[in-house]
Amino acid sequence: xxxxxxxxxxxxxxxxxxxxxxxxxxxxxxxxxxxxxxxxxxxxxxxxxxxxxxxxxx
Amino acid sequence: xxxxxxxxxxxxxxxxxxxxxxxxxxxxxxxxxxxxxxxxxxxxxxxxxxxxxxxxxxxxxxxxxxxxxxxxxxxxxxxxxxxxxxxxxxxxxxxxxxxxxxxxxxxxxxxxxxxxxxxxxxxxxxxxxxxxxxxxxxxxxxxxxxxxxxxxxxxxxxxxxxxxxxxxxxxxxxxxxxxxxxxxxxxxxxxxxxxxxxxxxxxxxxxxxxxxxxxxxxxx
Amino acid sequence: xxxxxxxxxxxxxxxxxxxxxxxxxxxxxxxxxxxxxxxxxxxxxxxxxxxxxxxxxxxxxxxxxxxxxxxxxxxxxxxxxxxxxxxxxxxxxxxxxxxxxxxxxxxxxxxxxxxxxxxxxxxxxxxxxxxxxxxxxxxxxxxxxxxxxxxxxxxxxxxxxxxxxxxxxxxxxxxxxxxxxxxxxxxxxxxxxxxxxxxxxxxxxxxxxxxxxxxxxxxxxxxxxxxxxxxxxxxxxxxxxxxxxxxx
Numbered sequence: 001x002x003x004x005x006x007x008x009x010x011x012x013x014x015x016x017x018x019x020x021x022x023x024x025x026x027x028x029x030x031x032x033x034x035x036x037x038x039x040x041x042x043x044x045x046x047x048x049x050x051x052x053x054x055x056x057x058x
Numbered sequence: 059x060x061x062x063x064x065x066x067x068x069x070x071x072x073x074x075x076x077x078x079x080x081x082x083x084x085x086x087x088x089x090x091x092x093x094x095x096x097x098x099x100x101x102x103x104x105x106x107x108x109x110x111x112x113x114x115x116x117x118x119x120x121x122x123x124x125x126x127x128x129x130x131x132x133x134x135x136x137x138x139x140x141x142x143x144x145x146x147x148x149x150x151x152x153x154x155x156x157x158x159x160x161x162x163x164x165x166x167x168x169x170x171x172x173x174x175x176x177x178x179x180x181x182x183x184x185x186x187x188x189x190x191x192x193x194x195x196x197x198x199x200x201x202x203x204x205x206x207x208x209x210x211x212x213x214x215x216x217x218x219x220x221x222x223x224x225x226x227x228x229x230x231x232x233x234x235x236x237x238x239x240x241x242x243x244x245x246x247x248x249x250x251x252x253x254x255x256x257x258x259x260x261x262x263x264x265x266x267x268x269x270x271x272x273x274x275x276x277x278x
Numbered sequence: 279x280x281x282x283x284x285x286x287x288x289x290x291x292x293x294x295x296x297x298x299x300x301x302x303x304x305x306x307x308x309x310x311x312x313x314x315x316x317x318x319x320x321x322x323x324x325x326x327x328x329x330x331x332x333x334x335x336x337x338x339x340x341x342x343x344x345x346x347x348x349x350x351x352x353x354x355x356x357x358x359x360x361x362x363x364x365x366x367x368x369x370x371x372x373x374x375x376x377x378x379x380x381x382x383x384x385x386x387x388x389x390x391x392x393x394x395x396x397x398x399x400x401x402x403x404x405x406x407x408x409x410x411x412x413x414x415x416x417x418x419x420x421x422x423x424x425x426x427x428x429x430x431x432x433x434x435x436x437x438x439x440x441x442x443x444x445x446x447x448x449x450x451x452x453x454x455x456x457x458x459x460x461x462x463x464x465x466x467x468x469x470x471x472x473x474x475x476x477x478x479x480x481x482x483x484x485x486x487x488x489x490x491x492x493x494x495x496x497x498x499x500x501x502x503x504x505x506x507x508x509x510x511x512x513x514x515x516x517x518x519x520x521x522x523x524x525x526x
Contacts, residue, residue, distance in 0.1 A: 023316075025389065029381055033378065037502050037505075041505045212428065225416045225417055226444070
C-alpha cells in the first residue's frame with residue numbers, strides 16, 4: 001500500500017486534481033462507449049422485432 | 059480516344075477555364091497575405107516562416123482545386139464513359155491528375171518569386187522552396203484525388219475532403235519547410251528532398267489504383 | 279493449417295453465431311483485468327521518485343494510447359482484406375471499430391494533456407507522440423464522417439476500406455515526419471524520463487490494464503458488429519429467428 005490514509009490517497013501528494021480528473025474523464029468516456037454500444041444493440045433488436053411482428057400480422 | 063488525346067483534351071479544358079486558374083492563384087496569394095497581416099509583418103518573423111506560409115497556402119489552394127476534379131465529369135456522365143472506355147482507368151486518372159497539376163502548379167511557381175520577396179525569403183531558401191514545390195506537390199495531387207473520388211457523390215463534399223485529406227499532407231509540409239529551414243542554417247537538405255520525391259513516387263504508384271476502385275464503385 | 283475459418287468470415291450468419299458467446303465473457307474479463315490493473319496502480323504501486331503520484335496516470339494513458347494505435351492497425355488490415363478478398367465482415371468491422379478508435383485517441387489526448395500539466399508545466403506540447411495521436415484522432419473522425427455522409431452502402435464500404443488502407447500506408451510516414459520535426463527543432467526535449475527498468479510492482483499493473491483494455495475493446499467491437507450485421511442482414515430468415523425467438 002503506497003498510502004497511509006484515505007485523505008492521502010485522495011490528495012495524491014500534490015497531484016490529486018490531475019490524477020482524478022484524468023481517471024474521471026477516461027472512465028466517463030469508456031462508460032459512454034459501452035452505454036452507446038448496448039443502446040444501439042437494444043435499438044436494433046427492438047426495431048427489427050417490431051418490423052417482423054408487423055409483417056407477420058399482415 | 060487514345061491516352062495522348064485524352065491528356066491533351068483534359069489539359070485544354072482546364073486551361074481554357076481561365077477564370078478558375080486565376081481564382082486558384084488569387085486564393086493562394088490572399089492566404090499568403092493573411093499571415094503578415096494577421097500575425098506579424100516584421101522581416102524577423104516572416105523570413106524564417108516564409109516557407110511554411112507558402113506551403114500552407116499552396117496546400118489549401120491545391121486541395122481546393124483537386125477536390126472538384128471529378129465533380130463535373132460525374133454529373134454529366136463522362137466519368138462513366140471513362141470507366142467503360144476500355145482504356146486503363148488508373149492510367150486515365152494519372153493523366154487527368156497530371157493535367158491538373160500543370161494547370162495549378164505552373165502559375166503558382168510563376169508567382170512565387172514575387173511572394174518570396176514580400177515575405178523576405180533569402181535567395182538561398184528561394185531555390186530550395188521552388189524545388190520542394192516541384193518535387194512535393196505531385197504527392198498532394200495524388201493523395202487529394204483519392205479524397206475527391208471518395209466524395210464525388212456527395213453534394214457538399216468540400217469540407218469532408220479537407221477533413222479526410224489534410225492529415226495526410228502533414229509529412230509533405232514538414233519535409234518541405236524543414237528543407238528550406240535547413241538551407242537557411244547552412245545544413246544539407248538533399249535528404250529531405252529525397253523524402254519528398256519518395257512520397258510523390260509512392261503516391262503515384264498507389265493512388266491511381268485506389269482512386270480507380272472508388273470511381274468504379276461511385277458510378278455504378 | 280486450415281484456411282476454412284478465414285473463408286467462413288465471408289458469412290455474416292456464421293460470424294454472428296460464432297461471435298455470440300464470445301462478446302460478454304471477453305468484455306467481463308477485460309473489465310476485471312482493467313479494474314485490477316487500475317486499482318493496483320492507483321493504490322498499491324509506489325510513487326515515481328521524479329514525478330510523484332501524477333505518474334499514476336500512466337495506468338490509463340498508456341493502455342488507451344496503445345489501443346488507439348492498434349485499432350488503426352486493425353482497421354487498415356480489415357480494409358486491405360476487403361479490397362483484396364471482398365470479405366463481407368471487413369467493412370462491418372471497420373464501421374464498428376472506427377468510433378472505438380476515435381474514443382481511444384480522444385481519451386489518450388485528454389489524459390496525456392492532464393499528465394503533461396504537472397510533468398512538463400503545460401497542457402500541450404508539440405511532441406512527436408502527442409501530435410501523431412492527434413493526427414490519428416482526425417483520421418478516425420474522417421472515416422466516421424465519410425461513412426455517415428455516403429448513403430449508398432456498397433460505396434460506403436469501399437470508401438471506408440480505401441481510406442483505412444491509405445491511412446495505414448501513410449501513418450509510418452506521418453510518424454517519421456513528426457519525429458523529425460521535433461528533433462530538428464532542438465527545443466527542450468520534453469520526453470518522459472523513462473527509467474531503464476521500471477520495478478515490477480510498477481509495470482505489472484500496467485500489463486493487467488493493457489490486456490484488460492484489449493479484451494474490453496474486443497468485447498465491445500463484437501457487440502457493435504453484431505448489431506451492424508443484424509441491421510444489414512435484416513431480410514434473411516435467420517435474423518428473424520434470432521430476433522423474435524432468442525432473447526438476443
